[in-house]
Amino acid sequence: MFKITADVKENDQALQAMQAALKELDSLQVLVGIPEDESMRKDGEISNAVLLYIHSNGSPANNLPARPVIEPALEDNKERIGTIMGAATKAAMAGDSAGMKAQLEKAGMAGQNAAKDWFTNPSNGFAPLQPSTAKQKERKGADVERPLIDTSDLRNSITYVVRDRE
Secondary structure (H helix, E strand, O other): OOOOOOOOOOOOHHHHHHHHHHHHHHHEEEEEEOOHHHOEOOOOOOEHHHHHHHHHHOEHHHOEOOOOOHHHHHHHOHHHHHHHHHHHHHHHHOOOHHHHHHHHHHHHHHHHHHHHHHOOOHHHOOOOOOHHHHHHHHHHOOOOOOOOOOOOHHHHOOEEEEEEOO
């Protein structure tokens, strides 16, 4: 029988840097969406966060079909975002806290862009506009071919944050 051992000193700087970076990685989260406190619309009637929630889940009472944005966009881009998150883990394993944070920011930006692009992505499967809605949008000069886009305020309010895990 052979016994293989490794002599790793607990005070080794590289090991300490790796442990610190992994601990920091575990304490952070990347969120993509619309922060409620920053989402008021120009008309002030309803926030973009609430509006996206309603559109994502639909409203049978208002004859609105569900047109989800964030979750399907992230799912559609999970390989790309996952590769970036893997790079964040590799940076943490190398003890590179700054590199890890940069990769988390990159993953957040990729998620943000995926969600914004989902509004016009042919894969989104959005139900077509009702004829009455198309006529209303046309009167306002909005794009009648694209549900959820009139002024682009809703789409442009989607962002990301890297923050401490709650």
